[in-house]
Each structure stands twice: as C-alpha cells, then as structure tokens.
Amino acid sequence: MPRRRSAKILAPLLGVLMLGTGLSACSSADAPETVRFHLSKPEAIPYFRELIKEYNAANDDVEIVLDSSSNLQAGFLRGNPPDLGLLNYNMEMARFMERGALSDLSDMPEAGRILPEVQDLVTQYASYPGRTSVLPYSVMAASVIYNKQIFKEQGIEVPTTSAELTAACEKLKAAGITPFYGTFKDPWTAAQGWFDYTVGGEVDVADFYKAMNELGTEVGPDSPASFQKDFKEPVSRMKQLIDNYTNADAASKGYGDGNLAFAKGESAMYLQGPWAFGEIAKTAPSLELGTFPLPMTENPEDLEVRVNIDLAAWIPEASRHKDAARKFLSYLFRQDVMDKYNAAQLGYGTTTDAAPATDPRITGMRDYFEAGDFYQGPSKAIPLTIPTENYIQGIALGGDATQALSTLDADWARLALRR
Amino acid sequence: MTATTLTPRPKRKVEKIYYAFLVPSLVLFTLSITLPAIIGIFFSFTNSIGFGDWDFVGLINYVALFSDPAVLASYLFTFGFAAVTVVLVNVLAFLLAVGLTAKIRLKTSLRAVFVIPMVISGIIIAYVFNFLFSNSLPELGQAAGVGWLSESILANPELAWIGVVLVTTWQAIPGTLLIYIAGLLAIPGDVYEAADLDGAGKFAQLVRITLPLVAGYIVINVLLGFKNFLNAYDVIVGLTNGGPGTATRSIPMTIVTGFTGGDYAYQMANAAMFFIIVVAISLLQLRITRGRNAL
Missing domain, CATH: 3.40.190.10 (Periplasmic binding protein-like II)
Incomplete structure (x- = not known):
C-alpha cells in the first residue's frame, strides 16, 4: 500500500526534523x-x-x-x-x-x-x-526647524502665535524665500510634521484618544469625539499653510531631497524632527539652526512640542x-x-x-x-493597520480633508469592532 | 480508490527512488505552505495579533472585511491594474515576438536586449523608475513646457497607477515574449508558403494564420500574467508604496502592511478571501486551457 509506506518514510523524517530543532534550542553549558x-x-x-x-x-x-x-x-x-x-x-x-x-x-x-x-x-x-x-x-522632541540666518536677514522673530506665523510666512514669501520645504512624496513626513504639529498644537491629544478609545465602535459623524469634528480646524490650517507657503514641487520631493534643499537654504523652515539634523549637517555642517513649537492659536501659553x-x-x-x-x-x-x-x-x-x-x-x-508641555504625535496613536500616513499625504496633495477624516472615523470604528 | 483495490490487477512495481524525490518536497511544502495556511485561516476567526492572548470572535473579521472601503478599493485597484497590464503586456510582447522572429538583422542580440529586464529584481527596477518619474521626467516636462508632465505622475493620485502599469509591463514583457517566440517558431514555414502562393498579404497572414496558430500561447500568457499581476507587490512598494494617499494599494500590500501593523487575524481573513478568489481564477484557467488544447 503506497499510503502506508509513505507514512513509514515520513515518520523518521519528521523525527529527524524535530531532533534538529530540539538540538538547536539548547546550547552547550560552559x-x-x-x-x-x-x-x-x-x-x-x-x-x-x-x-x-x-x-x-x-x-x-x-x-x-x-x-x-x-x-x-x-x-x-x-x-x-x-x-x-x-x-x-x-x-x-x-x-x-x-x-x-x-x-x-x-x-x-x-x-x-x-x-x-x-x-x-x-x-x-x-x-x-x-x-x-x-x-x-x-x-x-520635535517642532519647527528654522534657519537662523534667514530669520535674522529678514528681521523675523520666532513666532509665538498663529497670526505671527502667517505674518512671518508672508514676509518670507514677499522676499522670494520659500517659507516651508514640503516633502510629500514620503507619506510619513506629511504625518510627522504637518499633521502632528498642527493637530497637537490645538487639540489635547491624550484626552482626545482616551475619548476615542472609550467610544470605539460608536465613533462617527455624531459621536462626542471624532476625527472629522475635532481635527477639522487644525487640518484646514495645515492645508492652508501647505497650499500657500510650501515649495511648488513638494509633491515630488522626498525626505532626502528636503534635507538637502533645507541645508542649502532653499527654505526658511522645515517641519522635521531632530533626526534630520545629522542629515542636514552632512551638507551644511556649520548652518545655524533652531527649533520652536508651531503656534496654532493666539495664546503663547498653548505652545507645546511633539514628543x-x-x-x-x-x-x-x-x-x-x-x-x-x-x-x-x-x-x-x-x-x-x-x-x-x-x-x-x-x-x-x-x-x-x-x-x-x-x-x-x-x-x-x-x-x-x-514644563511637561508636550504631546505624543496624534498620527502615531492610530494603529498602523489604518493607512493614516497615506490619508494625510492625500490631504497634503490636495485631496478632500473632510472625506479623509471621516474615512479615518469609519476605519477606527471598524477596527474597534474586531479588536 | 476502493475500485482500484477491489479489481485485482498486476502490481505495478514503483521504483523507491521516486518516493525519495517526492517526500522532501512534500514535507517542505506541507510544513511551509499548507500548514501555515491552515493556521492562518484558523486565526482569521479570532482577534489574535499573532501572539499572546486571543479570543474567538466568530465571523466578525469577515463582516468587517466586506464593509471596509479600503479593502474594497484595494481589490478594485488590483483587478483593474491586472486587467490593463495583462492586455498591454500581451499586445506589446506579441508584436515584439513577431518582429524578433522575422528575418531581421541582429536578431539574436536584439532578443538578448529585450530579455534583460527579466534578470533584474523588481524592487531595483522600481527604484530606478521612481527616480526617473520623480526627477528626470518632470525636468523634461518643464523644459518642453508640457504641463501635466512637469509634476511627477507618481505624485498624482489620478495618474500614479499608470506609472505602476508601465513599470510592471516593462518588467513582464520578456517572460511573455519568450513564450510567444517559442510559439511563433513552432509554426511550420510551409503554411506561410502556401499562403504566399494563394496571394495573402502579410497582414492577412498575421491575422488568419499566425494568430489562430498561437492562440493557445495567448491564453496561457493572459491567464498566467493575470494571476501574477494580482500578486503585485515589489514594484508598487518601490514606486509609490501604495500612495499617493491609498491610490495604488494592492491586495498583497494591504495584507502585509496590516499584518506587520499588528492586525494579524483581520488580514488572515483578507488573505483567505484572496486565496479563494485566486483558486477560482486558477480553476477557470485550467478549464479554459484544457479546452484550448483540445482544439
């Protein structure tokens, strides 16, 4: 019987396999x-x-x-x-x-x-x-990285309110300087800098996600907390800053391009974390750089950094x-x-x-x-299985923000259902 | 099974050496493919994240799957992409094959040139094209004053899929081309001689003789190609990584990113669904090719 025989052959083979794995598990004692x-x-x-x-x-x-x-x-x-x-x-x-x-x-x-x-x-x-x-x-800790020399040349002080930030951007634009360098080809850069700084500057991130986790499957257009409601303001500010104050080719530039361009002084500000400093220093070792939290309100007391x-x-x-x-x-x-x-x-x-x-x-x-004035990146509080960074990239590239945020709500509720 | 054991007939002696060939691959296949697949399907009915504590959740993963627009979008993208690519690859590869089997100069070296993409890994091709699409093409577009070309097509949610199709086509043509060349070489020359005597032009010969005689090869190429393109992964990762937004996320990408993102059980449910669909397509393929061979 072929079947019987195959079992006879299989058994010792399996035995050898198990022995092999067993042996590798225990190493010599001394x-x-x-x-x-x-x-x-x-x-x-x-x-x-x-x-x-x-x-x-x-x-x-x-x-x-x-x-x-x-x-x-x-x-x-x-x-x-x-x-x-x-x-x-x-x-x-x-x-x-x-x-x-x-x-x-x-x-x-x-x-x-x-x-x-x-x-x-x-x-x-x-x-x-x-x-x-x-x-x-x-x-x-991450916040806006700025080129101190450009700020000094243009006579710009570090902005502490949203209006001051707009004024600084307008001044730079009038002088022919790109205010922010965008690198939206890499979705994570849109999430880490643009989304997190704008949302975190306005929303209490920890409280928001606490409420969202409690709501779970009930998150939706009418729930007490939702992405489409709580994030609407900061995300529209994000879109406004991107549309008006970033380089024209931001959509086809990636993180590496951004570090190089910023090191060469092609923009005054750059929304990245401290990990970018090492990369920038490869091109411009002596470039004077500083950091400040992105102001989202008219009250300097609200300033917080992303950690x-x-x-x-x-x-x-x-x-x-x-x-x-x-x-x-x-x-x-x-x-x-x-x-x-x-x-x-x-x-x-x-x-x-x-x-x-x-x-x-x-x-x-x-x-x-x-002083403990910090928040964890709101884009990071969403499980990776939801393609948050891709949604944010979509918004940065001109997609419909309202729709993207309600998709996030729907994804959140669906995930809560099966967890 | 029972029928064969009941009817007494001379025992066919099977050389033992055949089992020696069969058993290792059978063991390996079972351990590395069948067993994990069964375990995966089992976990699709739980809320496991791959390890640690878990509970049975019944069909909830499947319910969530069917109402998930992201999953639906990835199926639509993958099937649309596979359909477009398969047509493009086969039309181009067939025309190239006709050219490369005709009496032309440098035939052998040209064949070698067209087969080169086959030996380069997909991810490398994708990175090279990524650079071309993001930097070289936009510069050309700006220099020539072509508006739609002056921005990377990979950054445009409406056009990014074209980039993926083009690169996949470029990569898939050689394999298809080789099969077509084999098919064309298998057509006996006297058929064409007879057609020449009857006064058929080159175009009539192509449509009336060549096409019907390689029909079997076309079917094989189309079905194999379609199945391969459904598994699109490396080229997309290197080109767009599923973006911009979620415009070019294929089903395998959704499964892998979900799995590494701690959504094990859910993506196992997705993989099980995908498996059923691919099996259905494969069965269909077997059926149609069997019919073709009978022709």
Whole structure:
C-alpha cells in the first residue's frame, strides 16, 4: 500500500526534523550566556556596538549580541523574541505589552527613576494590569526647524502665535524665500510634521484618544469625539499653510531631497524632527539652526512640542535569559551611559537625574519639555493597520480633508469592532 | 480508490527512488505552505495579533472585511491594474515576438536586449523608475513646457497607477515574449508558403494564420500574467508604496502592511478571501486551457 509506506518514510523524517530543532534550542553549558539585544534605530547602531563591545569584554559570563534586522512581529509569533528590546515605542509595541508578551520590570530600581510624565506617555497607548513593562530610554522632541540666518536677514522673530506665523510666512514669501520645504512624496513626513504639529498644537491629544478609545465602535459623524469634528480646524490650517507657503514641487520631493534643499537654504523652515539634523549637517555642517513649537492659536501659553519615546526598553516574557538581560538593562540605564547617548543623538533624558539638553539646535524646546508641555504625535496613536500616513499625504496633495477624516472615523470604528 | 483495490490487477512495481524525490518536497511544502495556511485561516476567526492572548470572535473579521472601503478599493485597484497590464503586456510582447522572429538583422542580440529586464529584481527596477518619474521626467516636462508632465505622475493620485502599469509591463514583457517566440517558431514555414502562393498579404497572414496558430500561447500568457499581476507587490512598494494617499494599494500590500501593523487575524481573513478568489481564477484557467488544447 503506497499510503502506508509513505507514512513509514515520513515518520523518521519528521523525527529527524524535530531532533534538529530540539538540538538547536539548547546550547552547550560552559559557553557565555547569549543575550539577543534588539535595537531599532539605525543611527544609534555604531554607538551601541561600541558599548556592547566594552560590556562583553568586562563580563565573561555573558555575550550581548546586537540584532537590528530581524522581524520583531515574526519573532514574537514564533515564540522566539529577542531577550532585550530597545526600540521606538509606538502603538505596535503597546500591543505587545497589552497582550502580556512583555515582562514586569517594576521591581527594578531603574523603574523608579523614570520621570512620571514620561512614563505616562507609555500608558497613553496601552497598559497591562499590575505591570510596568516598558521603560522609556530617550525622548525626541520635535517642532519647527528654522534657519537662523534667514530669520535674522529678514528681521523675523520666532513666532509665538498663529497670526505671527502667517505674518512671518508672508514676509518670507514677499522676499522670494520659500517659507516651508514640503516633502510629500514620503507619506510619513506629511504625518510627522504637518499633521502632528498642527493637530497637537490645538487639540489635547491624550484626552482626545482616551475619548476615542472609550467610544470605539460608536465613533462617527455624531459621536462626542471624532476625527472629522475635532481635527477639522487644525487640518484646514495645515492645508492652508501647505497650499500657500510650501515649495511648488513638494509633491515630488522626498525626505532626502528636503534635507538637502533645507541645508542649502532653499527654505526658511522645515517641519522635521531632530533626526534630520545629522542629515542636514552632512551638507551644511556649520548652518545655524533652531527649533520652536508651531503656534496654532493666539495664546503663547498653548505652545507645546511633539514628543515621542524614541527608545524604550523591555524584556519579553518568552525570553530565557531574563536575568542577564536585566543586568545589561541596568548598565544601559546608568546615568552616565544614558546622558552620553542622549547628548550624541539629540534626545531628551527620561530620568529624574538626567542631564539637561544643551545642543543649541534643540534648546528651543527645552522649556516646554521640562514644563511637561508636550504631546505624543496624534498620527502615531492610530494603529498602523489604518493607512493614516497615506490619508494625510492625500490631504497634503490636495485631496478632500473632510472625506479623509471621516474615512479615518469609519476605519477606527471598524477596527474597534474586531479588536 | 476502493475500485482500484477491489479489481485485482498486476502490481505495478514503483521504483523507491521516486518516493525519495517526492517526500522532501512534500514535507517542505506541507510544513511551509499548507500548514501555515491552515493556521492562518484558523486565526482569521479570532482577534489574535499573532501572539499572546486571543479570543474567538466568530465571523466578525469577515463582516468587517466586506464593509471596509479600503479593502474594497484595494481589490478594485488590483483587478483593474491586472486587467490593463495583462492586455498591454500581451499586445506589446506579441508584436515584439513577431518582429524578433522575422528575418531581421541582429536578431539574436536584439532578443538578448529585450530579455534583460527579466534578470533584474523588481524592487531595483522600481527604484530606478521612481527616480526617473520623480526627477528626470518632470525636468523634461518643464523644459518642453508640457504641463501635466512637469509634476511627477507618481505624485498624482489620478495618474500614479499608470506609472505602476508601465513599470510592471516593462518588467513582464520578456517572460511573455519568450513564450510567444517559442510559439511563433513552432509554426511550420510551409503554411506561410502556401499562403504566399494563394496571394495573402502579410497582414492577412498575421491575422488568419499566425494568430489562430498561437492562440493557445495567448491564453496561457493572459491567464498566467493575470494571476501574477494580482500578486503585485515589489514594484508598487518601490514606486509609490501604495500612495499617493491609498491610490495604488494592492491586495498583497494591504495584507502585509496590516499584518506587520499588528492586525494579524483581520488580514488572515483578507488573505483567505484572496486565496479563494485566486483558486477560482486558477480553476477557470485550467478549464479554459484544457479546452484550448483540445482544439
């Protein structure tokens, strides 16, 4: 019988396969314990590679292995996540935590050093009862980047109200200078700068999403909170700024083009985060740049900067090397190690004992950060499965804003239905 | 099955070596395709995000799927794109094949030139064309004073799909071309000689002789092509990344972005639907090609 025989052949083959996987799972005992360390930020890899080299040399019993390329979702899916993660904290990371995939770190002394308002940013996205699973490591504050020389030449002061901003733009336009450089070929740039700064400057982002999460499937044209109602004003201001004050070819330009053009002084302002400074410096190392929050109202008291947790640490429940990972986490969170990192990457410290930011390019945001006047990017609070950045790009390129925002509402309600 | 075991007939001895050929691929196929597919379909009835805690949610994912305009739009785009591309690819490849099998100079080198796109990876082609569409073409357009060309067509929600169609066509022509050349070479020369004696012109020969005799190849190319274009992914990622807005999001792109965005169960439901549709098309294809071969 062919069938019987095939089973006979299959069984040993399967056995060999299982043996193979079983063997790879346990490594020899006297080799140093391997801790897989996942890092998401490409710009930070050289920095951490050095750090790991030092740590490995000083510790014989452990070997930290840097992993910056494997697919995180697939790793968790297979039950084989990294032992320690230091990643951008976003909705997807929050989802890992919400489903209990990340272990509790509340007993670590490092957890007690985190600034409470920064730890709040974590729980704005999700939480798991009784656990502190994510420890913020570095916060990036982002706002309008401006060319100090152009501002000085045109006699323009940093605007603190919406009307002052319009006046500054008109003045620049009259002098033949493009006020803002737009790079709408890359959808994320439309979301990160244009959408987030305008919405965040006017709407209380955390409260809004709290209401939206509570409404869930009820979000719609008549619900107490909705994208089409609460975001209508800021988004129409965004459209107005884009239509009147950006370069004519913004639709076909991308992030790389923008950095180059801004470095060459082709516009006075640029809506990007501090990560762009390094790229701009490649072209214009001595260009004097500053930052200020985008004014959306007539009251300077309303000014706030956009922040995101650029790096946050966590240890998965499924890790088999939790203790070694915790030890390395403590090392990473040592005050001097953290301060050095944040100074190098233009980040803001997340702990009570962190050194204040001193780079002149980001000190324009320091007062707001220290006073807690910040919000997390509203485009980032929408799960990735909704193509928010693409919708925003559509608006920036001249699409119907009202329609795009009501599509967002519908997507939000549909997602709530199945979660 | 039972019929064959009941009727006694001489046992056909099967060489064991054939099982040795069959089993490894069977095991690999089952482990890497069949099993994950079944697991995926199972999870489409849950609210899983791929790991961690989950619950059964019944058909909710499917209900949400059918009322999701983004999913509907991706199906419309993908099928429209596949239909347009398949026509364009086949018309161009057929005409090229006719030219490249005619008595012309440099035939072999020309064939090599036209087949080159086949050996370049899709994502690289897409990035190169992305640069051409975003920078070179607009500059040409501005220099020539052509209004609609002076802005990247990839930045225009109404026109971006044309860019995707053009690049996919460019990439898909070689494979189709090779099949057509094989088909044209298989037509015996005496048929044309007879047509010449009867006084048929070149055009009449093309329509009355060449086309009917390669009809089987046309069917194969159209159906294979259509199925491949439904899976459009790498070229779109490199060219538009689904944009501007969501104008060029194909079904596979929606599935992958949703999956990596933590929407595992929902996109598994989407993938299951897509699977059923592709199977239906494949069955249709088998049916039609079988009919053709009988001709």
